[in-house]
Amino acid sequence: MTAITVKQEANVKSQQGENFSAVHAGPMAQLDSFQLEHPRMKRTITGKLFVRDLLKLSGMQFSMNKLPAGRGAPFLHQHKANEEAYIFVKGKGQMQVDGEIIDVEEGSIVRIATPGKRCIRNNSSDDLYFICVQAKEGSLGDDTFGDGIALEDPVNWPA
Amino acid sequence: MTAITVKQEANVKSQQGENFSAVHAGPMAQLDSFQLEHPRMKRTITGKLFVRDLLKLSGMQFSMNKLPAGRGAPFLHQHKANEEAYIFVKGKGQMQVDGEIIDVEEGSIVRIATPGKRCIRNNSSDDLYFICVQAKEGSLGDDTFGDGIALEDPVNWPA
Numbered sequence: 001m002t003a004i005t006v007k008q009e010a011n012v013k014s015q016q017g018e019n020f021s022a023v024h025a026g027p028m029a030q031l032d033s034f035q036l037e038h039p040r041m042k043r044t045i046t047g048k049l050f051v052r053d054l055l056k057l058s059g060m061q062f063s064m065n066k067l068p069a070g071r072g073a074p075f076l077h078q079h080k081a082n083e084e085a086y087i088f089v090k091g092k093g094q095m096q097v098d099g100e101i102i103d104v105e106e107g108s109i110v111r112i113a114t115p116g117k118r119c120i121r122n123n124s125s126d127d128l129y130f131i132c133v134q135a136k137e138g139s140l141g142d143d144t145f146g147d148g149i150a151l152e153d154p155v156n157w158p159a
Numbered sequence: 160m161t162a163i164t165v166k167q168e169a170n171v172k173s174q175q176g177e178n179f180s181a182v183h184a185g186p187m188a189q190l191d192s193f194q195l196e197h198p199r200m201k202r203t204i205t206g207k208l209f210v211r212d213l214l215k216l217s218g219m220q221f222s223m224n225k226l227p228a229g230r231g232a233p234f235l236h237q238h239k240a241n242e243e244a245y246i247f248v249k250g251k252g253q254m255q256v257d258g259e260i261i262d263v264e265e266g267s268i269v270r271i272a273t274p275g276k277r278c279i280r281n282n283s284s285d286d287l288y289f290i291c292v293q294a295k296e297g298s299l300g301d302d303t304f305g306d307g308i309a310l311e312d313p314v315n316w317p318a
Contacts, residue, residue, distance in 0.1 A: 017259050020256040039304050060242065060244065062244070082299075085210075109184065109214060110179060111181070117310060135299060140216070140293075142239070143241060147239050149236060156258075
């Protein structure tokens with residue numbers, strides 16, 4: 001079986017180092033300059049930028065999203081292996097999971113387990129902005145203070 | 160060895176279902192209402208909300224962050240197992256990885272591999288807002304269209 005991952009052509013400034021990659025996608029309000037073709041549905045999705053390929057991510061995939069007023073996903077979906085988190089940074093809208101409605105706005109965060117049947121819509125009169133992250137369900141061990149190593153080296157910044 | 164994970168007491172509205180958890184943390188500008196104690200450094204961190212415990216996440220941890228003008232992390236850090244991604248949603252600032260400077264602003268996204276020695280500062284005159292995600296490096300298989308299952312069920316929304 002051939003893996004289907006998203007390789008999105010995107011005109012973004014980037015910067016690379018041995019241990020990092022950075023992209024500069026521009027203001028959230030201009031996210032609709034990014035488009036991709038849904039490989040199965042044969043339709044164009046506007047306002048969604050997937051970053052895994054651009055950033056060489058190996059533990060997560062995420063998308064930067066602008067969902068215009070009155071728009072929504074046309075279908076429910078589940079996942080096979082990946083947990084999803086939706087992080088809302090501006091605007092208002094709704095999600096549904098297994099038929100339960102969640103009103104979302106700036107600062108709302110929604111975790112969805114693989115079997116959850118989910119959908120999103122913007123039922124407000126302003127654009128809705130969110131980040132959707134996926135990572136393998138059950139894969140995370142220790143985090144933050146347990147996984148991080150604080151260094152003694154001095155921190156130097158340019159003047 | 161006892162795992163050190165972050166369990167942050169936070170007064171947020173939440174909503175739970177069999178396959179989801181949602182929290183409503185409020186406007187990004189009010190993120191400084193959240194504080195936590197750094198368990199090793201014995202200091203209080205303000206403007207950072209970790210969500211793994213609140214949301215019962217199993218594949219990722221992330222924090223919602225407000226970094227005021229002129230502030231920055233006082234030390235460099237690395238990670239043992241987790242890849243990090245910093246997603247900037249408002250403001251301007253700088254990161255450094257292995258001494259290399261990355262100017263960041265709204266729409267900048269930075270991936271850092273475990274060994275990267277990293278730090279962040281807000282050298283601007285406005286607050287900087289970002290989300291920092293961590294997931295186990297190398298853990299992600301298929302994603303998005305390969306991992307998602309589009310359903311035929313009709314999508315019903317309340318009127």
